[in-house]
Amino acid sequence: MKLILSLVNSGGSRLGKLTEVGRHAEISMETPCCLLYTRCGLPPHLTHDVKNTLKRLPPVTQLTLPTLAESQDAVDGSPGGIGNFIGDTDTLHYLSLHDPGVQIASGYNDKSSVSIWVSAGRMKLQVEKYMSIQKSFKPDWYNALYDGDTPPGCSRKRVQKSINRTLTFLDKCLQIHEESDDLKNSKLFGVLVGGDLHEDRLYCTREIAKRPVAGFVLDGFQRSMMQEEARWKLMSQIVKELPEEKPRLVNGIGRPDDIINAVEAGIDIFDSSFPYEVTERGCAFAFVFKKREGLDLESKDDKDDSDDCKQSTFESFMGSVPFDSKSTEACEKTEFEINLREQRYFDDFKPLVELCECYACQNHTRAYINHLLRTKELLGPLLLMLHNFHHYFEFFHELRESIRNGSLDTLKSLIKENQS
Numbered sequence: 001m002k003l004i005l006s007l008v009n010s011g012g013s014r015l016g017k018l019t020e021v022g023r024h025a026e027i028s029m030e031t032p033c034c035l036l037y038t039r040c041g042l043p044p045h046l047t048h049d050v051k052n053t054l055k056r057l058p059p060v061t062q063l064t065l066p067t068l069a070e071s072q073d074a075v076d077g078s079p080g081g082i083g084n085f086i087g088d089t090d091t092l093h094y095l096s097l098h099d100p101g102v103q104i105a106s107g108y109n110d111k112s113s114v115s116i117w118v119s120a121g122r123m124k125l126q127v128e129k130y131m132s133i134q135k136s137f138k139p140d141w142y143n144a145l146y147d148g149d150t151p152p153g154c155s156r157k158r159v160q161k162s163i164n165r166t167l168t169f170l171d172k173c174l175q176i177h178e179e180s181d182d183l184k185n186s187k188l189f190g191v192l193v194g195g196d197l198h199e200d201r202l203y204c205t206r207e208i209a210k211r212p213v214a215g216f217v218l219d220g221f222q223r224s225m226m227q228e229e230a231r232w233k234l235m236s237q238i239v240k241e242l243p244e245e246k247p248r249l250v251n252g253i254g255r256p257d258d259i260i261n262a263v264e265a266g267i268d269i270f271d272s273s274f275p276y277e278v279t280e281r282g283c284a285f286a287f288v289f290k291k292r293e294g295l296d297l298e299s300k301d302d303k304d305d306s307d308d309c310k311q312s313t314f315e316s317f318m319g320s321v322p323f324d325s326k327s328t329e330a331c332e333k334t335e336f337e338i339n340l341r342e343q344r345y346f347d348d349f350k351p352l353v354e355l356c357e358c359y360a361c362q363n364h365t366r367a368y369i370n371h372l373l374r375t376k377e378l379l380g381p382l383l384l385m386l387h388n389f390h391h392y393f394e395f396f397h398e399l400r401e402s403i404r405n406g407s408l409d410t411l412k413s414l415i416k417e418n419q420s
Contacts, residue, residue: 036051037273045382058272127169144173148219170191289411
């Protein structure tokens with residue numbers, strides 16, 4: 001695995017290309033970028049055929065172990081590993097220990113194992129079991145087993161246990177990895193833990209940087225894990241300790257404003273679970289990341305209309321229509337999206353986003369998707385997932401272009417305007 005950097009800005013952002021990864025040496029990935037988030041080997045709500053209609057589809061698929069671990073015996077019988085098993089042999093595969101789209105339960109790890117949650121309940125993974133899964137799946141890259149259970153307010157003793165276990169797990173994983181013929185084409189990433197404690201974070205980072213890992217995963221930087229200002233300061237300090245030629249991936253950061261902050265701190269790779277979270281609450285991305293004359297992707301009424309209970313034209317004519325009673329706050333809608341369950345979209349015949357080239361926007365209206373969500377039709381989440389992935393991948397393309405053109409500050413200002 002090689003990360004070839006073409007541009008490193010004084011502010012910390014960098015532009016590069018990740019090459020020579022796993023089975024497909026011919027596949028490269030421009031950075032900063034996002035991975036394609038999946039569950040059970042597929043993007044949520046989409047089939048392979050539908051997925052392949054997306055533009056700017058990431059060349060690396062993120063496989064989430066909790067949704068696949070129970071299939072190990074079946075994968076063992078499938079030549080070629082997990083790619084053949086899920087019918088996806090044309091992309092690179094990154095296998096993550098946890099699902100970034102699901103909150104991890106705290107208090108279930110111990111000195112010899114880490115717990116994940118599968119369909120049958122809790123599964124305890126010791127290093128030997130974890131590495132046997134890697135040998136069966138043969139991913140192009142994966143992260144070492146780690147203990148990242150350091151919730152806000154936990155004691156320093158808990159943080160230090162997390163670091164010591166993570167280092168022990170990493171050393172064992174590295175030994176098995178280096179001795180395994182099944183993993184000769186796979187790359188292993190070390191995971192940086194340590195909660196929000198500066199000294200402990202730096203210690204863990206420096207220790208893992210000494211190991212022969214292919215790259216690094218920064219864990220525990222979600223909004224819920226530490227204060228906003230401390231997040232970026234700590235991330236910047238950690239990244240300075242890492243070798244420049246190795247890629248850095250961060251878990252659980254998906255909001256556009258957070259992505260830009262992380263890129264300015266020197267992060268290269270992100271997951272794309274955020275579009276899934278937005279889809280699951282019946283919302284669509286509508287944030288502006290390009291200047292277009294005479295057009296705003298999201299109207300002020302969509303964001304700031306305080307009269308959420310106003311009666312639509314059609315409802316006043318037809319009588320009461322059952323709408324989803326969840327408020328914007330209850331479904332945790334961010335300022336980067338619109339909630340298609342809301343009553344105002346009942347007779348709104350505009351596309352989700354003007355000039356968007358995704359299938360949903362080219363063929364359907366807000367009113368139709370509002371109808372699909374109210375009637376709980378499966379097509380509703382499918383159309384939202386298509387749009388949200390498309391919008392997100394276009395944002396990452398624009399992010400790379402802004403770094404290349406020296407206009408990252410302009411993009412950052414546009415993203416901030418969505419929040420005003």
